[in-house]
Amino acid sequence: MKEQHKPLQQYLAEQAGRIEDALKTAIPANWDVPDKLKDAMMYSIEAGGKRLRPVLVLAAAEAVKGDAQASACALPVACAVEMVHTYSLVHDDLPAMDNDDYRRGKLTNHKVFGEAMAILAGDGLLTHAFYVAAQATRQHGVPAETTLAVIEDLARLAGLPGMVGGQAADVLGEQGVTSAEELRSIHLRKTSALISFSLVAGGRIGGADDRQLDALSLFGRNIGLAFQIQDDILDLIGDEQKLGKKVQSDLRQNKVTYPYLLGMDESRKEMARLTAEAKEALARAGLADPGRLLEIADYLMGRDR
Numbered sequence: 001m002k003e004q005h006k007p008l009q010q011y012l013a014e015q016a017g018r019i020e021d022a023l024k025t026a027i028p029a030n031w032d033v034p035d036k037l038k039d040a041m042m043y044s045i046e047a048g049g050k051r052l053r054p055v056l057v058l059a060a061a062e063a064v065k066g067d068a069q070a071s072a073c074a075l076p077v078a079c080a081v082e083m084v085h086t087y088s089l090v091h092d093d094l095p096a097m098d099n100d101d102y103r104r105g106k107l108t109n110h111k112v113f114g115e116a117m118a119i120l121a122g123d124g125l126l127t128h129a130f131y132v133a134a135q136a137t138r139q140h141g142v143p144a145e146t147t148l149a150v151i152e153d154l155a156r157l158a159g160l161p162g163m164v165g166g167q168a169a170d171v172l173g174e175q176g177v178t179s180a181e182e183l184r185s186i187h188l189r190k191t192s193a194l195i196s197f198s199l200v201a202g203g204r205i206g207g208a209d210d211r212q213l214d215a216l217s218l219f220g221r222n223i224g225l226a227f228q229i230q231d232d233i234l235d236l237i238g239d240e241q242k243l244g245k246k247v248q249s250d251l252r253q254n255k256v257t258y259p260y261l262l263g264m265d266e267s268r269k270e271m272a273r274l275t276a277e278a279k280e281a282l283a284r285a286g287l288a289d290p291g292r293l294l295e296i297a298d299y300l301m302g303r304d305r
């Protein structure tokens, strides 16, 4: 049976399982690392996120090659992006940023390990991600040129013109964001950049040409924005359920969101428009088997967590 004929939920669960197994051994056992630091890093890694970004790395490699086995050598990069994503959540939850007590249904890292260790766990996850990505070449024979391009993309898209820059713009502009354009610019950096990275990285490892990489990048940018809109909608619905009434704005946490700026209906329309544009770009890119990625784009719009 071809991989794409499996039900999506089964595919997502199996890929998440492969990634979680690989993450368990990501820190070499013979390294001299304080146990507390390792525990703090693994606490957040194992807290059970959706593993969306690493699954996209694997699915993109498979889509380009048209072969479910093609993603084995992309596993180190899949682990690397999940480590970068997890570090961003650990740091985002700190008192100096969002000051959150819960994440992924568990106490946040600093609540369990203290602020200093949470900062270091985030630093450790970010730094180690680059070591892990390099293993694509060291252990899986991915051409060094390809891994170099992937590492360069990761530093850029997780970094200054990407996630870190977007988070800085968000922190600096708090309460000042007034237009959907400004909001889009922040989300493109905070959310889409890492999602787009994941697709392009998988594409590179699968052997995509430049046109296909451009299509994967656009697909990632758009589904990243759509993902963020659905995130905001789910947050708002969650709040309404908790409070038992309609919540008029997202200003409760100084957070300006799509539903706040555009309303629920327009936000849903924008999400559908972005997803349709993403799917069109991908369908035209001449990938060997784009079906699974197209399915994931639809799934993200309807997700409930």
Ligand code: GRG
Binding pocket: 048, 049, 050, 051, 052, 085, 087, 088, 089, 091, 092, 104, 163, 164, 167, 190, 191, 228, 231, 305
């Ligand atoms: C601290 C440099 C730095 C950046 C933080 C990721 C981030 C930037 C902030 C977290 C807040 C937020 C709403 C970010 C947008 C991206 C997003 C929706 C993250 C949550 O991703 P999911 O839903 O999380 O994939 P899981 O837990 O499933 O992995």
